[in-house]
Amino acid sequence: MASKEIARTALAAGAVAIVAGKAVAKLDSAALDKALEPLKTYDWGADRETLNPIDQAINATHGDAAARKMLEKGLVDALAGGLSRSAQDYVCRKLRVVGTTRSVKALAALLPAEKTSHIARYALGRIPDEKATAALRDALPKVSNKLKPGMIGSLGVRRDTKSIKxxxxxxxxxxxxxxxxxxxxxxxxxxxxxxxxxxxxxxxxxxxxxxxxxxxxxxxxxxxxxxxxxxxxxxxxxxxxxxxxxxxxxxxxxxxxxxxxxxx
Amino acid sequence: MSHGRRTFLKAAAASVALPYLVPASALGKDGNTAPSNRIVMAGIGIGNMGRGDQGAFLGRGDVQYVAASDVKKGARDDALTRVNGKYGNTDCKVYNDFREIMVRDDIDAVHCATPDHWHAIVVIEACRNGKDIYCQKPETKTLREGKLMIDAARRYGRVVSGGSQRVLGDYRKTVDPCWNGSKGIIKSINVNVGPLPKDCNKKGEPVPDGFDWDRWLGPAPWAPYHPHRCSGSYNINGTSWRSFRDYSGGGMTDWGAHHFGGATFAIDVRELEPEEVIFHHENGKKFATCRYPNGKLLHHNHPGMGNLHVVGTNEKGPSKPVPGYAGGGNIYGDFIDCVKTRKRPFRDIEYAVHTTTVCHLFLIAYELERSLTWDTVKQQFVNDDDANRLVDVARREPWVI
Structure with a gap:
């Protein structure tokens, strides 16, 4: 995407500030708050397009560690703030792409519950960080038999040798x-x-x-x-x-x- | 064919109380293959497309159709009526759980027309149970699935055919000039197809009686039932599962499996995967190009180019024969012929996967809005962590591949 187009899209979304013509130089916290605001009331049946600014922020922050960190924190905080299942689902899908070790604790907390276990793995399973693997490993003995195959499967895909026993x-x-x-x-x-x-x-x-x-x-x-x-x-x-x-x-x-x- | 299958067929024949009601065709008396020598088949996912596939296999004299599986009771009942009506008996068995078909040792081959998010699980399960399989397109839902499906097919020596009948059937006007040398050295081809898949956030409605909703979702994230979420309609406008990211790649994979299959056949790159996808955003229009290791280009939605527009040097080049179906019939006959001969079918799973790989590379490039380099050996993107996370998804328990 041309940098000018990224800028135009991101600014339209209200999530990313552009400085000195660079594609993404700074993520403004106020703009991020505005982008994340719809999550608070988002539920099944809501217009999915209200979350588009977050989607756009993910691409716009690629390659900018500070902006990504701020975006990730915003998503993690939202997850901890009590969201509907649909909104949790959305946030976990985004953390699948931008999540790091900083997301692991919030995602791990969702692993034991039947309603959120899979979508937490959806994110954790793709985060290339040993702490994500450890969270799955630690959850294995604690989750119900219904959830165990998923946990085992994710550990297998990650080829986690520490889980062999x-x-x-x-x-x-x-x-x-x-x-x-x-x-x-x-x-x-x-x-x-x-x-x-x-x-x-x-x-x-x-x-x-x-x-x-x-x-x-x-x-x-x-x-x-x-x-x-x-x-x-x-x-x-x-x-x-x-x-x-x-x-x-x-x-x-x-x-x-x-x-x-x-x-x- | 296994001893177990013959035993089953013998028992099934014995269970028919009134032999004179059995059509001669079912007994092999009209020139058709006798039941004991037929390929014993079952179907998995027998709604819209599956019903058509079932009809095609059921109509063959060298196939004995014995079982079907679907998560909708209505579809199961329809299949039961159709199959038993064809043979004039009550031998067909139907199942909610497809794995009950997989463990039957009397069944040689299956066909699969589930929604796309089930394909890899069904194909791999078939292979590990020693069954050949014809799987509808698009064969994969993620990049990782493709290699796993090819590996399973090769590991067990199974015949695994992809399901696009259009690759050979619809694109000969493009394919023939490329293969007979009229186009000269082929440089590129363009495919126009879409739209991209969307997320589905539709509000739940009561699950209809006789519909195992949890099993329909299977490996996909849980979501409430809505008729548009799971409709098997061929629309890609938000009123069928083909529209939505959790179950399909939208038009990019749904029609893309046909068009890109035809395009990769025409420019003869079926055996290759692209090593780069180049994302363009010019004059407000997004389009992309896959580049193959041999330098050939496969464009998607290139401005000013029609669907299957080929660019070549247009100097008369060498001609080569266009491959066709085994047995000289259609894609179903090709599959059955290969089940008998153990040859690879026209839409061998490797070719089919290479086609869907193109679709997924484009999808990921459009999602991330940037160009990507694909390591065809490691099956991962080069220096792009975000993209590598999109190579696969964690499946909902208990499904693991």
Whole structure:
């Protein structure tokens, strides 16, 4: 976007001040307050366009750490101020893009509640900060079984090795959704330690978990192979090529062995 | 075909009390394939588009259609009536939860026409359960989903076909001159399509009886029921799920999957992903361009260019044959033929994903209003933290991919 256009849009939105012709040089707190004001009454059925100035401020503050910090603080403060579910939802979507370690505490507070847990993960899951991972990790033992698969899944996507032990304990959970998420996430984490946990569980896998565990082990093997852990990947493939596995799993294991063999 | 499937079919046949009521076609006596040799299929998401797909597969003599899944009871009931009416029996089973279809070992292949936010979950679940799958376009909802779907297909050696029948069917006037050398060396092509998706903030209404609203939302953020939020209408004007960001990429992915599919076919970049998307804002008009590693350009809404406008050197170049469907029929026949031969279909998932990747790159560039560099190997943007956060979303529990 041409800088003049950014300026025009942002000024029209009333959220960003432009100084000396630069695209964004300063975020005025009064203008930000004005942009955030509609959040206080925003609810399902409200005109979504009333929040457009916040959208525009996000793009306009790109590359300006101070302005981003102010915007993030405004969003976090709004979140803590008691918003409708729809407004909370909106703020979390924006923190998905601009959230940093400064947003983690407010988002983590939403993780245990059934109504807000997912949308908090929607933001936390995409914030590239160890504190965001830690918040998800800390929440795992505290949330209900209904919410656990989501927490486990987000930790898996982030390849959080510090969660391996906690997730492994859930492989045998009586809730099949929890157990499936645990297997899949260990596959995504894809380290030697994750592989070890999956292999150990594979020896005692109940019928309903056989396919999820085999799938997770194959994903884990691919990750290990990509990370140069060839012998560990081969061990997994060898464990999945037997007649106790469905045909397509055996095929996958054989393909994996061929791929591994082609790697130096 | 599995022993389990034959057993199922035998049991199903035995359960028919009045054999003389079974049409000859169902028994393979009219020249059609006998049931035990047919591809056993099921459908997931059988509303508007799914109903059409179901009809196409149901009409084939080499397919035995045995099950369907939908979160709307009305759609399930319709499917049941249609399938059982076709075969003159009561063998078809319907499910609210598609995973019950996935674990049936008598089913070889499935077709999927759920809203877009479900596609990746369904495709990956099919692959991990050893099933081939025909998935409606646009195949992905996020960039990350594409690689996961390709990986699942390749891991298990499954036939996974994307669902745009228009890529081959509608754009031959553009494709043929590019492939037969008339256009010379191709420089660029333009696609005009839209609009961009919006957020949906519609106020809740009572959920209709027989509609599993929570399952319709599935991995998407919770939201109250509203008929416009979930209508399967083909409109993209705010009265169907195709309009809204949580379930679709708007016109950019909905029609974009067709147009960009045709465009990438025409300029022969189906095997590639762009490595850069350049955002333009000139004279009040926003448009963008994807640049491929081989230098070819794919414009979106370029001022002054019509849809599928090709720029080439216009010197007669070498000709190459235009690929077509396996089996010589339509896209459904292509899929079934490939299920039998284990070849890759015309809209192999990799080509389909590369098309939707174009759509998502444009969407993210427009959302952030800036140019972006895409690392095709790492599947992430270069030096743009905001953009990388938009590569995927956290899915609502219990859905994990």
């Amino acid at each position: 906690a997730i492994s304990k859930l492989l045998g959970d009586s809730d099949i959704q929890v157990a499936r998420a645990a297997a899949h996430s260990l596959g995504l984490i894809g380290t030697s330690a994750a592989a070890k946990e999956l292999s150990a569980f594979a020896k005692k896998t109940p019928a309903g978990m056989k396919m999820p565990v085999a799938d997770a082990r194959l994903i884990c093997a691919e990750q290990l192979l990509a990370d140069g852990e060839k012998s560990e990947a081969i061990a997994i493939y060898n464990g999945l090529k037997g007649d106790d596995q469905p045909k397509h799993v055996k095929v996958a294991a054989m393909k994996g062995l061929l791929t591994a063999a082609s790697k130096t």
